[in-house]
Amino acid sequence: xxxxxxxxxxxxxxxxxxxxxxxxxxxxxxxxxxxxxxxxxxxxxxxxxxxxxxxxxxxxxxxxxxxxxxxxxxxxxxxxxxxxxxxxxxxxxxxxxxxxxxxxxxxxxxxxxxxxxxxxxxxxxxxxxxxxxxxxxxxxxxxxxxxxxxxxxxxxxxxxxxxxxxxxxxxxxxxxxxxxxxxxxxxxxxxxxxxxxxxxxxxxxxxxxxxxxxxxxxxxxxxxxxxx
DNA sequence: AAGTCCTTCAACCGCCCGCTT
DNA sequence: CAAGCGGGCGGTTGAAGGACT
Numbered sequence: 001x002x003x004x005x006x007x008x009x010x011x012x013x014x015x016x017x018x019x020x021x022x023x024x025x026x027x028x029x030x031x032x033x034x035x036x037x038x039x040x041x042x043x044x045x046x047x048x049x050x051x052x053x054x055x056x057x058x059x060x061x062x063x064x065x066x067x068x069x070x071x072x073x074x075x076x077x078x079x080x081x082x083x084x085x086x087x088x089x090x091x092x093x094x095x096x097x098x099x100x101x102x103x104x105x106x107x108x109x110x111x112x113x114x115x116x117x118x119x120x121x122x123x124x125x126x127x128x129x130x131x132x133x134x135x136x137x138x139x140x141x142x143x144x145x146x147x148x149x150x151x152x153x154x155x156x157x158x159x160x161x162x163x164x165x166x167x168x169x170x171x172x173x174x175x176x177x178x179x180x181x182x183x184x185x186x187x188x189x190x191x192x193x194x195x196x197x198x199x200x201x202x203x204x205x206x207x208x209x210x211x212x213x214x215x216x217x218x219x220x221x222x223x224x225x226x227x228x
Numbered sequence: 229a230a231g232t233c234c235t236t237c238a239a240c241c242g243c244c245c246g247c248t249t
Numbered sequence: 250c251a252a253g254c255g256g257g258c259g260g261t262t263g264a265a266g267g268a269c270t
Binding site: 015017052107 | 235236241
């Protein structure tokens with residue numbers, strides 16, 4: 001059976017949000033929380049569908065959002081995480097506090113992807129375009145390790161997401177158990193980890209262009225930063 | 229100054245997944 | 250177990266503004 005549309009589209013407004021609509025949405029959420037997105041628009045007096053409200057809140061109105069130029073550190077983090085995770089923007093966003101998945105996705109598509117292409121790096125595989133030559137000369141091991149690392153990282157992120165969800169549920173029930181969560185998170189990260197080969201690998205891939213230096217210290221460095 | 233092309237990014241769309249009934 | 254629903258995600262679009270001719 002086909003699913004019903006997320007909202008009754010007749011009479012609902014689309015397109016850019018007006019300051020008045022923003023104000024209504026913010027005022028409502030600050031007072032009541034968003035609750036069910038589907039029912040929020042009518043309660044808040046908005047002629048929008050719930051999805052549109054959710055998107056507007058998450059990507060623009062939320063108070064804990066950082067806007068403006070991405071720092072070099074942020075750019076490097078995005079590139080490193082993209083190498084590991086691919087186009088999993090929401091997963092990447094969890095590692096860049098105050099940045100939204102939409103913003104990261106846009107920044108990748110409009111800036112970083114083009115920059116990598118200019119540097120002769122395939123933005124999807126994060127490998128130099130003339131990869132076949134490099135593979136023969138030893139980079140194959142790095143590529144293989146990256147693939148293993150990505151698999152492990154995927155699993156770790158999923159576990160982390162579960163913990164966050166669990167934490168939210170517990171805090172909402174006014175009976176948070178931060179110590180338990182922290183200890184379980186610690187035990188997870190200390191007992192589960194990448195194979196020792198990742199920790200021993202010292203090879204970095206470095207590309208230079210003009211004043212820009214891009215370091216692909218994905219393996220050892222990334223692992224360390226994820227644990228901090 | 230006017231017209232065209234290019235870039236950016238907010239917002240929409242469709243699909244998927246997990247939960248509930 | 251299957252259907253229905255809501256939320257979330259990634260891909261795509263199109264308006265707006267800037268750059269270029």
